[in-house]
Amino acid sequence: MVIGSGRSQLRATIVMLAMAALVLAGAVQVLARTTIAEAAAGGFVAASPVEDEGADCSVTLPGSLPADSKLPDPFTKLDGTRITTKSDWRCRRAEIKELAERYVYGEKPAKPASVTGTVSNNNITVNVSHNGRSASFSAGVQLPSGTGPFPAVIVLGGFGADTNTIRSSGAAVINYDPLAVGKEGTGRSNKQGAFYSIYGATSSTGLLAAWAWGASRIIDVIEQSGGNVLKADAVGVTGCSRYGKGAFAAGAFDQRIALTMPIESGSAGVPIFRGIPGESGAQPLSSAYEEQPWLGDAFGSFTGNPNTLPVDTHEVVAMIAPRGLFIMENPHIDWLAARSGSVAALAGAEVYKALGAGGNITYWSDIQDGSHCADRPEWQAPLQANIQKFLLKTGDASGTFRISSSKAGNLAQWRDWQTPALSDEPTTPPTTPPTTPPTTPPAGNCSASVSINQWTGGFVATVRVTAGSSPVNGWTVTVPLPSGAGITNTWNADRSGNTGTIQFTNVSFNGSIAPGQSTEFGFQGTGSGTGMTPTCSAG
Incomplete structure (x- = not known):
């Protein structure tokens, strides 16, 4: 009777611990999503309440290590697939x-x-x-x-x-x-x-x-x-x-x-x-x-x-x-x-x-x-x-x-991968046909937009190149620099010069863009980057 009672208590304890572990794992996942959601919303990014949020993730290390002079793709999992959600x-x-x-x-x-x-x-x-x-x-x-x-x-x-x-x-x-x-x-x-x-x-x-x-x-x-x-x-x-x-x-x-x-x-x-x-x-x-x-x-x-x-x-x-x-x-x-x-x-x-x-x-x-x-x-x-x-x-x-x-x-010299647009949550396939037509991709060959991080005496520009309704196989973005501005560094694109009107062209890994999709390149400069209006041409 004593042994049986002990086993019963032990089983109950194990069940309770297992349930607690499952709850904790779920809580960690929710907290991880919350932290990333805060980042996306521009709010405060809280430190995690745990040392390692991914302690419950199953990881199988590769059996071989092939040489690659390019930087490994941080978005590609060890099974060869790429992540799609945050x-x-x-x-x-x-x-x-x-x-x-x-x-x-x-x-x-x-x-x-x-x-x-x-x-x-x-x-x-x-x-x-x-x-x-x-x-x-x-x-x-x-x-x-x-x-x-x-x-x-x-x-x-x-x-x-x-x-x-x-x-x-x-x-x-x-x-x-x-x-x-x-x-x-x-x-x-x-x-x-x-x-x-x-x-x-x-x-x-x-x-x-x-x-x-x-x-x-x-x-x-x-x-x-x-x-x-x-x-x-x-x-x-x-x-x-x-x-x-x-x-x-x-x-x-x-x-x-x-x-x-x-x-x-x-x-x-x-x-x-x-x-x-x-x-x-x-x-x-x-x-x-x-x-x-x-x-x-x-x-x-x-x-x-x-x-x-x-x-x-x-x-x-x-x-x-x-x-x-x-x-x-x-x-x-x-x-x-x-x-x-x-x-x-x-x-x-x-x-x-x-x-x-x-x-x-x-x-x-x-x-x-x-x-x-x-x-x-x-x-x-x-x-x-x-x-x-x-x-x-x-x-x-x-x-x-x-x-x-x-x-x-x-x-650009170190990577052959592109940065994906990660969705906030996993995409759930619809159970019924959609009642509204899909969104039409931007019209035209390609378009370009720029965001500027400006400080006194310098700036960093990030340019997004977006394909129109047809795929793009090679692109050129023209950017008239403001008076007195000069470029000191460029990544993910080749450029025609350092001052005046600059033409940026794709490098080997980012020239092909599917309809409605985007890629980015950037450059650092001296002077002011305010007021730049890029234009894009495909081919």
Whole structure:
């Protein structure tokens, strides 16, 4: 009787847990759709309440890794089909995450069995236990003036976005020493720090994923603290140089982080792996892999041939979408690979745009001071704007791209895929024939429209080319530039010149447009872009 009663209670408990899991999975999917809907509507994009929204997605990694010099298509699933709706992105992101862990960073484990700690006005303690092993570390806290609870920015290693600006903007600073979690200067078979005390000194996980794991555990403790000092739903992360690499990984792998701000991250950071070998003076992939065990052990197979990687950093950029992302780079130091970084940002921004969140990403390499990890006046205003928008939730400034002409990448050279128009929800086939005729596509050969992101002394233009009632096989867009304007960079099109009336023509992958469908190209310029009226001709 006792055994039978125990089994009955156990079965009931299992059923209740299974039902709870199903409810939680459904809630995660609803929250994911809500977040993307907010982005499309131009509202505040809340950080996720969970570390990984796609934890329930089934992922089967590829059996072979064919070489491809072009950037992988972030919209194509591992089964070869493309996503069609914004809600599809949740599980597509899960695929990218698995690829990034397997081939680049090493595994970032989920929340350990036990995470406890404390939050005070000047300190955070973190205690972790898992599988009979324990580790602890701490982080300092600097509060802004005023009355809390406050949003907060985790600053890796004391190097990141200007902490004075962060605090004066109304956010706290969490001073996180990542070396306490993953120590530098160790061999790959003898890794040390809190992470490796839990998961073993021979873990194949690199330091960047370990540092990201540590940032996640800090957020766990903030969540448990009751929100009296710091807000768990308004956390940002930043770092410069190697800590910029870590901040980038932290923001990509934890969807609770509302704002990610990597600075001058260089090889193993934002810049595309495929671009680094061809970028003069950039730190070679083999050097970045061997300098410290930043990247996972598996990446050693790709340092000589990144074209066989089934993932690249533009997709890590995309993992952060639609949350806030502010990438800061330095074009004055070749070692930092800013040209490859601009390509990663431009390609990742395509996912932001497809999700209706193009205004949530900012990239800025147009700076004067070439010193490494300096506090730059050019970054102060966008830093304040990003904190207001994503942490304080009081601003609505749209992101901008300010790419240095000396290190401007051309996305058209790196992709052979186009950005799809993702629908808000899955399309349900009609059960009865439609009672109204389908919408007639725009008449004529092709048309062009332009949107401008203008700032003092420069602008970025995004031009949409739309086919009329017949397919387009090749197009030319003519744009008369305003007086004094000049073009410094173009992507997804070829151009006839830099000033005056410019003709833009399609490149190999975007010349064919189906009736009523569109493609986009863009260019950056100096001066004013206001008042441009593009015209399009097909053929």
